[in-house]
Amino acid sequence: xxxxxxxxxxxxxxxxxxxxxxxxxxxxxxxxxxxxxxxxxxxxxxxxxxxxxxxxxxxxxxxxxxxxxxxxxxxxxxxxxxxxxxxxxxxxxxxxxxxxxxxxxxxxxxxxxxxxxxxxxxxxxxxxxxxxxxxxxxxxxxxxxxxxxxxxxxxxxxxxxxxxxxxxxxxxxxxxxxxxxxxxxxxxxxxxxxxxxxxxxxxxxxxxxxxxxxxxxxxxxxxxxxxxxxxxxxxxxxxxxxxxxxxxxxxxxxxxxxxxxxxxxxxxxxxxxxxxxxxxxxxxxxxxxxxxxxxxxxxxxxxxxxxxxxxxxxxxxxxxxxxxxxxxxxxxxxxxxxxxxxxxxxxxxxxxxxxxxxxxxxxxxxxxxxxxxxxxxxxxxxxxxxxxxxxxxxxxxxxxxxxxxxxxxxxxxxxxxxxxxxxxxxxxxxxxxxxxxxxxxxxxxxxxxxxxxxxxxxxxxxxxxxxxxxxx
Amino acid sequence: xxxxxxxxxxxxxxxxxxxxxxxxxxxxxxxxxxxxxxxxxxxxxxxxxxxxxxxxxxxxxxxxxxxxxxxxxxxxxxxxxxxxxxxxxxxxxxxxxxxxxxxxxxxxxxxxxxxxxxxxxxxxxxxxxxxxxxxxxxxxxxxxxxxxxxxxxxxxxxxxxxxxxxxxxxxxxxxxxxxxxxxxxxxxxxxxxxxxxxxxxxxxxxxxxxxxxxxxxxxxxxxxxxxxxxxxxxxxxxxxxxxxxxxxxxxxxxxxxxxxxxxxxxxxxxxxxxxxxxxxxxxxxxxxxxxxxxxxxxxxxxxxxxxxxxxxxxxxxxxxxxxxxxxxxxxxxxxxxxxxxxxxxxxxxxxxxxxxxxxxxxxxxxxxxxxxxxxxxxxxxxxxxxxxxxxxxxxxxxxxxxxxxxxxxxxxxxxxxxxxxxxxxxxxxxxxxxxxxxxxxxxxxxxxxxxxxxxxxxxxxxxxxxxxxxxx
Numbered sequence: 001x002x003x004x005x006x007x008x009x010x011x012x013x014x015x016x017x018x019x020x021x022x023x024x025x026x027x028x029x030x031x032x033x034x035x036x037x038x039x040x041x042x043x044x045x046x047x048x049x050x051x052x053x054x055x056x057x058x059x060x061x062x063x064x065x066x067x068x069x070x071x072x073x074x075x076x077x078x079x080x081x082x083x084x085x086x087x088x089x090x091x092x093x094x095x096x097x098x099x100x101x102x103x104x105x106x107x108x109x110x111x112x113x114x115x116x117x118x119x120x121x122x123x124x125x126x127x128x129x130x131x132x133x134x135x136x137x138x139x140x141x142x143x144x145x146x147x148x149x150x151x152x153x154x155x156x157x158x159x160x161x162x163x164x165x166x167x168x169x170x171x172x173x174x175x176x177x178x179x180x181x182x183x184x185x186x187x188x189x190x191x192x193x194x195x196x197x198x199x200x201x202x203x204x205x206x207x208x209x210x211x212x213x214x215x216x217x218x219x220x221x222x223x224x225x226x227x228x229x230x231x232x233x234x235x236x237x238x239x240x241x242x243x244x245x246x247x248x249x250x251x252x253x254x255x256x257x258x259x260x261x262x263x264x265x266x267x268x269x270x271x272x273x274x275x276x277x278x279x280x281x282x283x284x285x286x287x288x289x290x291x292x293x294x295x296x297x298x299x300x301x302x303x304x305x306x307x308x309x310x311x312x313x314x315x316x317x318x319x320x321x322x323x324x325x326x327x328x329x330x331x332x333x334x335x336x337x338x339x340x341x342x343x344x345x346x347x348x349x350x351x352x353x354x355x356x357x358x359x360x361x362x363x364x365x366x367x368x369x370x371x372x373x374x375x376x377x378x379x380x381x382x383x384x385x386x387x388x389x390x391x392x393x394x395x396x397x398x399x400x401x402x403x404x405x406x407x408x409x410x411x412x413x414x415x416x417x418x419x420x421x422x423x424x425x426x427x428x429x430x431x432x433x434x435x436x437x438x439x440x441x442x443x444x445x446x447x448x449x450x451x452x453x454x455x456x457x458x459x460x461x462x463x464x465x466x467x468x469x470x471x472x
Numbered sequence: 473x474x475x476x477x478x479x480x481x482x483x484x485x486x487x488x489x490x491x492x493x494x495x496x497x498x499x500x501x502x503x504x505x506x507x508x509x510x511x512x513x514x515x516x517x518x519x520x521x522x523x524x525x526x527x528x529x530x531x532x533x534x535x536x537x538x539x540x541x542x543x544x545x546x547x548x549x550x551x552x553x554x555x556x557x558x559x560x561x562x563x564x565x566x567x568x569x570x571x572x573x574x575x576x577x578x579x580x581x582x583x584x585x586x587x588x589x590x591x592x593x594x595x596x597x598x599x600x601x602x603x604x605x606x607x608x609x610x611x612x613x614x615x616x617x618x619x620x621x622x623x624x625x626x627x628x629x630x631x632x633x634x635x636x637x638x639x640x641x642x643x644x645x646x647x648x649x650x651x652x653x654x655x656x657x658x659x660x661x662x663x664x665x666x667x668x669x670x671x672x673x674x675x676x677x678x679x680x681x682x683x684x685x686x687x688x689x690x691x692x693x694x695x696x697x698x699x700x701x702x703x704x705x706x707x708x709x710x711x712x713x714x715x716x717x718x719x720x721x722x723x724x725x726x727x728x729x730x731x732x733x734x735x736x737x738x739x740x741x742x743x744x745x746x747x748x749x750x751x752x753x754x755x756x757x758x759x760x761x762x763x764x765x766x767x768x769x770x771x772x773x774x775x776x777x778x779x780x781x782x783x784x785x786x787x788x789x790x791x792x793x794x795x796x797x798x799x800x801x802x803x804x805x806x807x808x809x810x811x812x813x814x815x816x817x818x819x820x821x822x823x824x825x826x827x828x829x830x831x832x833x834x835x836x837x838x839x840x841x842x843x844x845x846x847x848x849x850x851x852x853x854x855x856x857x858x859x860x861x862x863x864x865x866x867x868x869x870x871x872x873x874x875x876x877x878x879x880x881x882x883x884x885x886x887x888x889x890x891x892x893x894x895x896x897x898x899x900x901x902x903x904x905x906x907x908x909x910x911x912x913x914x915x916x917x918x919x920x921x922x923x924x925x926x927x928x929x930x931x932x933x934x935x936x937x938x939x940x941x942x943x944x
Contacts, residue, residue: 157662158637159885161629190629190665191886278770282754288871291776291835295870298750299773299884304763360890363763398767399760412771412884413631414663418832 014242017267018044020460021259022274022453023247023283026054027446028434029274030233031084031453033240039461045237046261048246049402052234054276056446058225061391065342066225067309067349069395070406071446072340073226075217077205078447080454081229085222088232092220096315096339097213099323102381106330110381112322123172130168130177131207134198141202143440147420155195156417163194175329182335184210186303186355186407193413203443213325217445223343226446247275249284250431257430260284270463272456274434278302278404289428296423299415300437302405304398305355306363308334308374311391315341315348317382324350326381333362333370334377350378350386363396370394408444409437425452432456486714489739490516492932493731494746494925495719495755498526499918500906501746502705503556503925505712511933517709518733520718521874524706526748528918530697533863537814538697539781539821541867542878543918544812545698547689549677550919552926553701557694560704564692568787568811569685571795574853578802582853584794595644602640602649603679606670613674615912619892627667628889635666647801654807656682658775658827658879665885675915685797689917695815698918719747721756722903729902732756742935744928746906750774750876761900768895771887772909774877776831776870780806780824780846783863787813787820789854796822798853805834805842806849822850822858835868842866880916881909897924904928 020036022029025047036043051057057070074081074092085092100112103121111121118124142149149155160181168174181189185200201207209216222228234241242263249260250271259266273280281297288294317324317339324339333354340351352374354362362370371392378386397406415423425438434456439448492508494501497519508515523529529542546553546564557564572584575593583593590596614621621627632653640646653661657672673679681688694700706713714735721732722743731738745752753769760766789796789811796811805826812823824846826834834842843864850858869878887895897910906928911920 153662157631157633159630159634162631162634165630188886188890190625190889191884193662284873286873288873291832291870294876295773295776298876301767301771301884304767357890360763398763401756401758401760404766404770412663412773414660417662418660418829 011244011263012239012242014046014245014261014264014266015044016264018042019269019464020044021046021257021266021268021271023259023271024054024274024279024435025052025234025241025243026274026276026435027056027230027449028054028436028453029272030230030237031450032272032274032434032457033237033453034233035454035457036460037237037240039457041461041464043240044266045241046245046247046259046266047241047243048279050243052241052243053227053230054449055397055403055406056226056230057395058227059393060225061311063346064344065311065347065349067340067351067393068221068226069307069393070397071226072221073218074222074446075209075219076215077209078217078442078445080450081447084229084233084450088229088236090228090232091223093223093343095213095218095221096318096341097323097325099318099321101323102326104326104328104332104377104381123170123174123176126168126170126173127176130173133167134201134207138198138201138206141199143202146199146416146424146440149195152195152420153417155198156193156414158194159413160189160192160194160197164189179327179329179335180211182356182358183353185410186305186405187410188356191356191412192410193416195416196411199416200443203439203441203448204445218338221340247283249286251286252429252431270430270432270460272432272434272453272460274453274456276302276403276435277409277437279402280435285431290422292419292421292423293426293428293433296411296415296419300409300411302398302403302409303355303407304359305353305406306359306394306396308352308354309340309391309393310350310352310375310378310386310389312348312350312385312389315339315345316385317348318345320383322382324382328377328381332377333358333373337378337381347390350382352378359396359398363398367394427459432459483716483735484711484714486518486717486733486736486738487516488736490514491741491936492516493518493729493738493740493743495731495743496526496746496751496907497524497702497706497713497715498746498748498907499528499702499921500526500908500925501744502702502709503922504744504746504906504929505709505925506705507926507929508932509709509712511929513933513936515712516738517713518717518719518731518738519713519715520751522715524713524715525699525702526921527869527875527878528698528702529867530699531865533783533865535818536816537783537819537821539812539823539865540693540698541779541865542869543698544693545690546694546918547681547691548687549681550689550914550917552922553919556701556705556922560701560708562700562704563695565695565815567685567690567693568790568813569795569797571790571793573795574798576798576800576804576849576853595642595646595648598640598642598645599648602645605639606673606679610670610673610678613671615674618671618888618896618912621667624667624892625889627670628665628886630666631885632661632664632666632669636661651799651801651807652683654828654830655825657882658777658877659882660828663828663884664882665888667888668883671888672915675911675913675920676917690810693812719755721758723758724901724903742902742904742932744904744906744925744932746925746928748774748875748907749881749909751874752907757903762894764891764893764895765898765900765905768883768887768891772881772883774870774875774881775827775879777825777827777878778831778835778866778868780826781812781863781865782822782824782847782850782858782861784820784822784857784861787811787817788857789820790817792855794854796854800849800853804849805830805845809850809853819862822854824850831868831870835870839866899931904931
């Protein structure tokens, strides 16, 4: 999946000029380029790595089995990704959600339940109450202009951990909430501000949307992997996409922008930076960016996540009435597990997520020990057969030299308050900003990446239309 | 001061090999190189910018007047900087501290006091009690191994703002504390964790050390500017220092390190990265650094500070019994002012500090408005003569393309807990880490930079001594 036929096979020369240069060929950059192309604007996409898709990366393991090492789901309230999938004929199918889910607690006891969560048990009622409080507070976020939110300073001055310490007295509920933060933000509650947490909840349309499967963000998967839509977009753009073309500098003047790459310089009227904040901050901008935008990027580190796929001859857990979905509290590296088998269930696949503090410890182990630890947890959950997969793959996103982590970048405490008004996504002269972190709706998700690229393209189309004679 | 005779005048070729490459010619890198040179270890220093000194930058305005745009003070408990100054014959003199200090509050009233602080007034008693509490807590920091501090997780999971909100009920005392955080850390209390705050206090030897002049960190200044010591160190190293040599990549293998620059590649046995975290994180490390070190650097953004110098024919405020020292609460850009006149008081100089939120607003103004605002505050403090300086200079550190801010980098909440054990300064194979942010004592100060370089050099000398035949 990583490469496709029409790009990358040869190193075509990078053009010396274009009306708009798009930096980055993830979903944001590709969506921006498509929107510009459709309006007849001359555009070129420069991608540093050897593939498109960004933090979405599918691998074909053969025999029709595709695994998603990065973003993989689409939900019913994500119309932009669904529309792109439909346009390019990329089929989806329901995430396997039948049977009982498992919960493994530090006492070693494995509990089973059906539906969206256990109906009773340690901390469940207090957790549900906290979720309700979170939704009530998130309703106070001004999604049109987050920096204009009434409680911005108060909420951005405290960590989520401080909020939990104050607002949630039940220790088991706090443990459940911490795992939710790990799973959705790939950080610990101490790492992000209450404001960013609530913004993200509001951006998704509510706490349940982030956490659940049916009707929510994890509802469906892509038959050929989530990268397939990006590959189709790149196919459509054809020669406009240049891989292996790292942008090292962006020089802005009154008359235009010079985009420096390791393969030559491109002159342009406008540029859209659609790289992740961690990659964008490494570009040498001259003159220096405004403090607000620079600090926004610099102080928005990526979360830490790894995805581990274990492949089996069959999804044997289904025979035992298990969904393959599990939540693991306490020490183990694995935080949650999903059934990631292909639609025809010709083989069984379990995907384990390792994130935040769990990843920090696990990533220091040799590969052999990392594997042993994950399989040991799977064995505890699903029995002896889980210990002997036919295939085992890992993708440690923090060590990816283009994304620097995943799923998304999380502004540190204080960043929204100090720099949100303009640093979040306001254009800096001829430089426009895309990427899922600049989305108001489904921030951090593929759908948000798509709309962010479309928004940046619209900004430029509007500007160009206002110029005399429509010249760039 | 910026350049000196023996380096930079010509672009000497960068050598193709050295036993040790030092990246960065600030006080840390220069101190490391001196220590290695003295032990006979072949060393080369690669500096990206066109000068040495890093975040210490002195400018000769003529007629014997030198202003310090960066770090400028030395205190009596900073023996390493004092020793370097003595070795190279760089004289110091006492910061002007006679007369009454001023406090300007939001009500527009300017209050006068002598000594280290007002004896009474709004919030003074509660502020003093808070400072005592802070010192008591800071005594619990394990400076030998900060990550082993008993309350690490608790203190690193909350912002300083949350701590003030809980521990300090007097609103005026909170206002005083906030200004102290701005002045010393160049951030707001919402930006850093309680742990990093307490670590920094412990590292300096107590809260008073950070805040005061006589007997403390702000006690003395350098006759020829604080950069003069760095320039003398570089003179001593001579041809070993290469300016205008940006390091773009560091590739480590079992047999050595390749240090890639824009002027060629240097092969070495070991490398010391003595760049600021903000600059170091932009180096392309292959293989990828361990997650702990990468995140440590990425999640330690520089503070935001600008220094503004206004020069007058005489230090006229002294005639009025004023020290020139002032503290400004509320809206104005200027947070604190010091008398920065030369030792002979041949002219009068006021230096104003603009930092954190104040800088974020002020930096967006055109230069003319920035100047008008600073001078307006000086006029309120010192009278009409202050509004008409003969010279006016600004240095906005966040827009410095090498330092990316100042004074120092501040790990975000969670970073010490998650990555402090190894990410702080543990060598990564052949890569060693220096810079004031890696110092246990006087972290963030020039003295800490010097010891950090010496420590990194000692690490390597010890390693080399343990090798068969002492070969690198």
